[in-house]
Amino acid sequence: MSRWIKNFILRMLCFFVSVFYRMNRKKIFFRAYNGLRYACNPRAISEKMHEMDPDMEIVWSLNDVNDVAEIPDYVRIVKKKSFAEYRELFTSKFWVLNAGIMIPCKRKGQIYMDTWHGDRAFKNVDKTSDGSSLLSEAYKCADVILSGSDYGDEIIRRSLNPYAEILRCGSPRNDVFFQDYTHKADSVRKALNLEGFDKILTYAPTFRGNGVAADMLDFSYLADELEKRDGKKWGILIRQHHKVKMLPEWKTDSRIVDASKYPEMQDLLLISDVVISDYSSLVGDYVLLNRPVVLYVPDLDDYKSSRGLNFDVEKSPFKYAKNAKDLFQTIIDFNESDAPENCKQILDFYGHVCETGHASEQACQWILDRV
Structure with missing residues (x-):
């Protein structure tokens, strides 16, 4: 299926959900590594958010909905690429991901935070034949991207999204190192x-x-x-x-x-x-x-x-x-x-690495300030 057809279907899903379902300002949609597992920066933010605001609804998208060994009871799980996932995606005010998302649109008022998963990455982001970043489409809807260094800022601007806000808080997954x-x-x-x-x-x-x-x-x-x-x-x-x-x-x-x-x-x-x-x-x-x-x-x-x-x-x-x-x-x-x-x-x-052990808290506060 071509990317154009996929985007058309996704836009129709967004429109359908927008017509029949209200957006919940107290709900966050999480996904890590495109649904691979409950892990990384989104996991750290998810757990800190429940600690800071237990009333916040937390939804996780996973490839395997039976892989729930370490997932807390307060988390609602949906299967990736199911209608339930798209319903949760387009009714959550906030998205928190770590590897971009191939979605061409959001509802008005939705906010997408991406934590990335390699602030101090070695590898070049893959390029298309015209020299543009293959990840630029996956990140074009991002409103804010987390960074932990000058180096991270440069990668974000060059390869992910030149216009998104950069939140210099470090990587939430690293907070455990300071405890x-x-x-x-x-x-x-x-x-x-x-x-x-x-x-x-x-x-x-x-x-x-x-x-x-x-x-x-x-x-x-x-x-x-x-x-x-x-x-x-x-x-x-x-x-x-x-x-x-x-x-x-x-x-x-x-x-x-x-x-x-x-x-x-x-x-x-x-x-x-x-x-x-x-x-x-x-x-x-x-x-x-x-x-x-x-x-x-x-x-x-x-x-x-x-x-x-x-x-x-x-x-x-x-x-x-x-x-x-x-x-x-x-x-x-x-x-x-x-x-x-x-x-x-x-x-x-x-360059100016800003890992302090409070990245999860700062990311959560950024979200809570916009509820």
């Missing part, structure tokens, strides 16, 4: 059966566009070397992107745990003592914890030419390696006491 998360970390370790490990290393590569997993690495060897180094038992978490499958070879060592289906990435960062990633914006979040992070980028040259990056990794403050030998040696030799200074350099690189 006492001891109990939270213990519960995450228990949920993943990691209580027997002293230290955790997480490998979380991003999606490369071809649907295959990232390079196979000998994490058993790395765990052995780390245990020799400090005499502590290391567990390895593998967090693959949701569009790729876990490599079965990684499951042969009991110290290696597949955390790909765990719903909240920030929980995994909380319990990680070291993180390996590549071009994922999660490293821009993780450095807030002042812990070691290393980029594994064996395909850096190909990635730069095919997908494109927003900055030159080799000229940035990030520690990186282009092959497994250098990666493992960098991690084994890394002095944890040097991590805070390296993390500060990375945050300074992004």
Whole structure:
């Protein structure tokens, strides 16, 4: 079905709902990662909103309406692309999303907040043949977009929406990093059966566009070397992107745990003592914890030419390696006491990072001021 036909149908749905249903100024429609899961910045705002105003109606759109393990009872769930979803969408005064929405219109008076999911993103936003952003259509209805840095502001203006208001509050999903998360970390370790490990290393590569997993690495060897180094038992978490499958070879060592289906990435960062990633914006979040992070980028040259990056990794403050030998040696030799200074350099690189632990509250207050 062509985009023109889809937009026509959506406009008719909006018109139909507008005629037969009133808009509710005390209702918020939430969706994260296009309905993938109850997670990320929208989840943090949803939970904070219920805390600040329990009378606010909260609706979530999900691909799988049976995936409700961590969803509170006060949340109403609708299936994505159902009539119920469009009814809730066009009767909610507020929308809170994190990946844009391919909707050509809103009702008069509706307000759309997008939190994005990569304020400190590496990857270029895909472009059309005429050089315009493929995400520009998904963000053209946005009234306000959350940012946490000068760098984030630039990405929003260049690739998402040059006219939307920018709310400089940081990423709500990162608020947990500024709280006492001891109990939270213990519960995450228990949920993943990691209580027997002293230290955790997480490998979380991003999606490369071809649907295959990232390079196979000998994490058993790395765990052995780390245990020799400090005499502590290391567990390895593998967090693959949701569009790729876990490599079965990684499951042969009991110290290696597949955390790909765990719903909240920030929980995994909380319990990680070291993180390996590549071009994922999660490293821009993780450095807030002042812990070691290393980029594994064996395909850096190909990635730069095919997908494109927003900055030159080799000229940035990030520690990186282009092959497994250098990666493992960098991690084994890394002095944890040097991590805070390296993390500060990375945050300074992004420019005026404004993560304070109050992003959810600020986003909610912005909404409540407009009820």
